[in-house]
Amino acid sequence: MNVFHLSKNLPRAWHAMALVVLALVLVACGGGEENWPGVTTTSDNDRLYISYKEQIVSLDAEKERLWTYDGDDKFFAPVVIRDGRLYVGDYEGRIHAIDQESGDRIWLYEPERDSFMGFEFGAVDRVLGSVALNDERLFFGDEHGVSALYIADLEDGATPELDWSFETGHSVWAQPLYLDQESEICPDLDIAPTLFVASLDQKVYALDPEEGTERWSTDMGGGLPGGLTLDCERSRLYVGTLNGEVIALDLDGEIVDRYETESWVWGKPVLFNDSMLYFADLEGWLYEVELVDEGFGEVNKRRLSEESLRASPLIVEDAAGDPVLVIGDKEGEVYALDLNEPNWISDRDVKVRWRKNIDNKALTDLVWLDGEEGQLVIIGGEEEDRLVVALRLEDGGDRAWSYKYGD
Amino acid sequence: MGIIIDVLSTILLVLYGVLGQNVFLAIVAFTVIIRLAILPLTLKQQRSMKKMQELAPKLRQLQQKYKDDRERLAQEQMKMYRENGVNPFAGCLPLLIQLPILFGLWRAIIATLASSPEQLLELQDRLLISGLDHLVPMNNTFLWLNLALPDPYFVLPVFVVITTYIQQKMLMPLPEKKDQRKSNEPPDPAEQAQQMTRSMTTIMPLVLGFVALSYSSGLAIYFITSNVIGIIQYSAMGKADIRRLFGQESAKTKEERAKAKSATTTEDAATGDDDEEIPQTERREAGMVAATEAAVAGPSRQLKPGISITTLKPNPPSNERRSSGTSGASASKKPAKKSSSSGSRPRKSKKSKSRSRR
Incomplete structure (x- = not known):
């Protein structure tokens, strides 16, 4: 068929419409902005907060919805809980403070943008990572670096103001780590108040939390999308890189040791018993590294999956008090390993307590809830029908419930 | 399609490394290389289109002659193509081959700039050679832009619209006056094609401008570079006429x-x-x-x-x-x-x- 035959009878409006359709197809072909939800539990492990798209949802361990907060723009970061309030950033660079019990907004910080005749424009700094807090300030990473809001002595209805901003060479997706001598995490640590920031520009920064000035920065040789793990006993930080390494550095920014992995390490390494470090990479390898004064000691590594293990492992005690490591891969397989038993049984195999598929990519960091019938491992992905899934730790990983977005 | 995106993403990242980790230069160089790589296909397509254009009047006459006999018309058309050594699909084939490459290039730019965690996660699977991990994610800052995000000041989308318009306008012939065709004549196929091209001249820049507004600025840089290369390429081939931009004809065209x-x-x-x-x-x-x-x-x-x-x-x-x-x-x-x-x-x-x- 000749194109002229086709075009002869088509009015110009059809040409226009065809091009509009083409534009939509091109936009669709470009891939969406889909992401996985942020999940957080309370310190008592009795409530779950899911941040996804424009909503923050509070659920109890039985999936009963307690409240929903509508934020007008997309959320990706897991919320942070402090003194009965939730804090979270969104894709518009805003920071929300929400009442933990009611889900009501307490305040909303909106960054200033350029405007012309009432029309706002200019760069929007998305907040993709969790915030960090001390008594006076809230710290958050964005597209340009890290910023602080002054939140002390806020009167009712008042909105905090930007205190300072510090530019890094790339976005900050990881949660900053705030440390001082009164820190609950490391009470015996002798350190001046410091904010540690891991950036995608491959550097770890130590900043003065009051002024936002740099104390030191150290190049890690690879992007740092995950957070920093603090080792109080050795006064060290551990971080995984996109260059396929896990690096130990002291609190003065000196690299103590580095361990080369098979692929990118995205998730934050997890410390266990102050003596072992667990982390995974994007080629499905799981690592168990002994921590010694010199840095890294003996290493066990096994290929747990053929798929990416993006998230940090979760280490949780079961009903008998035995530690279990749980981790999920990009194809939705969730693995539970007994840490008290020798898991590294051969060069090829890892002894697995149970293994379940959640019919969704397992991408979120794992958390756990204390359910009526035992502990629940919570994990989520991109499929909105099963956005977040709860698996029973004790019953071979059976699914307790799944949360559908909008339910 | 996946493998094309993987290959192109890898090339883009290599260029980024070679060009001093300047993502702007990497995208420009990448666009130039891809345009050069598909140049033979582009030329083949243009030659074929030209041949088809030459045959358009013959085609129209056939259509007039056999307007009541579609089967015969099809036979005669095929015969005409055969006699003139023209494959009616020869113009489409290079285009069809180019399309996956262009779509792949588009997706590769988005993938490599990795504006979201999901895209960065996908990028890990796309890199075909080792040793590039230290370049990830690319430093996407250029002037006022975060190249992974749309231009907040709309400068690049405007440039996309302008360069696309210029390219289209320089290539498109001026419309003939309607009175040159008799009112009772059926529409000329060439004229129909021109009409469609004119629609494209107006709408296509807007379509690409819309896409540039919706996606990363890196993609807008690709569009602008590609348009500029296109303008230079057609000018070098003597096919572009700058007077058309202002609705004027060259002396040669006027004479003809x-x-x-x-x-x-x-x-x-x-x-x-x-x-x-x-x-x-x-x-x-x-x-x-x-x-x-x-x-x-x-x-x-x-x-x-x-x-x-x-x-x-x-x-x-x-x-x-x-x-x-x-x-x-x-x-x-x-x-x-x-x-x-x-x-x-x-x-x-x-x-x-x-x-x-x-």
Whole structure:
């Protein structure tokens, strides 16, 4: 068929419409902005907060919805809980403070943008990572670096103001780590108040939390999308890189040791018993590294999956008090390993307590809830029908419930 | 498609490493390399389109002749393509081959800039050679831009619209005045195509501008670079005319158009209502000759359906015409003044032809 035959009878409006359709197809072909939800539990492990798209949802361990907060723009970061309030950033660079019990907004910080005749424009700094807090300030990473809001002595209805901003060479997706001598995490640590920031520009920064000035920065040789793990006993930080390494550095920014992995390490390494470090990479390898004064000691590594293990492992005690490591891969397989038993049984195999598929990519960091019938491992992905899934730790990983977005 | 994106993402990241980790330079170099790589396909497509354009008048005559017999029309069309050594799909094939590459390039830029955790996660699977991990994610800051995000000041989308418009406008022929075509004539296929091209000139820049607004600035840089290369490429090939930007014609085009108009006027005056007396075969062949001349004189020139039969004279007779001598005689019996007035036209046409060739 000749194109002229086709075009002869088509009015110009059809040409226009065809091009509009083409534009939509091109936009669709470009891939969406889909992401996985942020999940957080309370310190008592009795409530779950899911941040996804424009909503923050509070659920109890039985999936009963307690409240929903509508934020007008997309959320990706897991919320942070402090003194009965939730804090979270969104894709518009805003920071929300929400009442933990009611889900009501307490305040909303909106960054200033350029405007012309009432029309706002200019760069929007998305907040993709969790915030960090001390008594006076809230710290958050964005597209340009890290910023602080002054939140002390806020009167009712008042909105905090930007205190300072510090530019890094790339976005900050990881949660900053705030440390001082009164820190609950490391009470015996002798350190001046410091904010540690891991950036995608491959550097770890130590900043003065009051002024936002740099104390030191150290190049890690690879992007740092995950957070920093603090080792109080050795006064060290551990971080995984996109260059396929896990690096130990002291609190003065000196690299103590580095361990080369098979692929990118995205998730934050997890410390266990102050003596072992667990982390995974994007080629499905799981690592168990002994921590010694010199840095890294003996290493066990096994290929747990053929798929990416993006998230940090979760280490949780079961009903008998035995530690279990749980981790999920990009194809939705969730693995539970007994840490008290020798898991590294051969060069090829890892002894697995149970293994379940959640019919969704397992991408979120794992958390756990204390359910009526035992502990629940919570994990989520991109499929909105099963956005977040709860698996029973004790019953071979059976699914307790799944949360559908909008339910 | 996945493998194309993987290959292109890897190339883009290598360029980023080689060019001092400057993502802007990497995208520009990447676009240039891809455009050079598909240049043979582009040229093949253009040659094929030109051939098809040359055959458009013949095609139209066939359509007129067999308007009531679709089957026969299809046969004749195929025969015509065969005789002229034209594959009607030859213009589409290079385009079809290019499309996955262009889509892949598009996706590769988005993937490599990795504006979201999901995209960064996907990128890990896309890199085909090791040793690039330290370059990930690319430093996407350039001037005021975060190249992974849309331009907040809308500067690049505006440039995308402007450069796309310029490229389209420089390539598109100016529309012919409507009175040059008789009101009772069916629409000319070439004119239809032109009409579609004109729609594209208006809408396509807006479409790409919309896409540039919605996606990363890196993609907008690709569009702008690609458009600039296109303008340079067509200019170097002598196919672009900057006067068209301002709705003006070049002297050459004006001359050709004037000739075509005078020819049409003369012919119209001469043929009048006796058109039906002219044998179809001669009219068709005359159309072919004129169409070929017009096409060779300039690909942008509008091909006219009404052509003087006297243009047949300097051309070797076809088998068909030889077999219809009476018709030829009948044609030559048309008013003498037409013959005299148009007797020089073939020569003029030839001049025009040779000029354009030079």
